[in-house]
Amino acid sequence: MAKRLIPLFNRVLVEKIVPPSKTNAGILLPEKSSKLNSGKVIAVGPGIHSKDGKLIPVAVNEGDTVLLPEYGGTEVKLDNKEYHLYRDDDILGTLHD
Template structure:
């Protein structure tokens, strides 16, 4: 039985990092320094939310498909089906990126 999908528990968020574009818009290979190292990722799955002191569920602030800005530190690396994914807590994520 191959375990392919991971449903995060509590207020955890499963994300896949977005590799920064190695080539500029014009297709020129960017030198490392120019590659904009923005720590962003796509949300793959979210947990049900954490419980408050009185046991109520706190709704999550991001949803599947959102593009999010990751903190510089934290996160747990998980390998699923040869893919490297990461797990963060909801309140560790800095913001949602939009066009």
């Protein structure tokens, strides 16, 4: 049975994107080449409430590709896959093609 984690408050569940270590032709790539700390948003919480009770929604959506800080987040393992939980305000931005 697959587990599904729904984050609470302003938390965001992210699966980090691991860049390929070699090309399709088999050429090994240096470890530092294009090492961008990014991930795909798997699930988002509903947001947090302001002091006056209004809901402030999370700024990203499921499926977004996001830029992550070098450090931080809480590691979570579900069904032998590794994910990370971040606060909405820890995410640096979204990446678009």
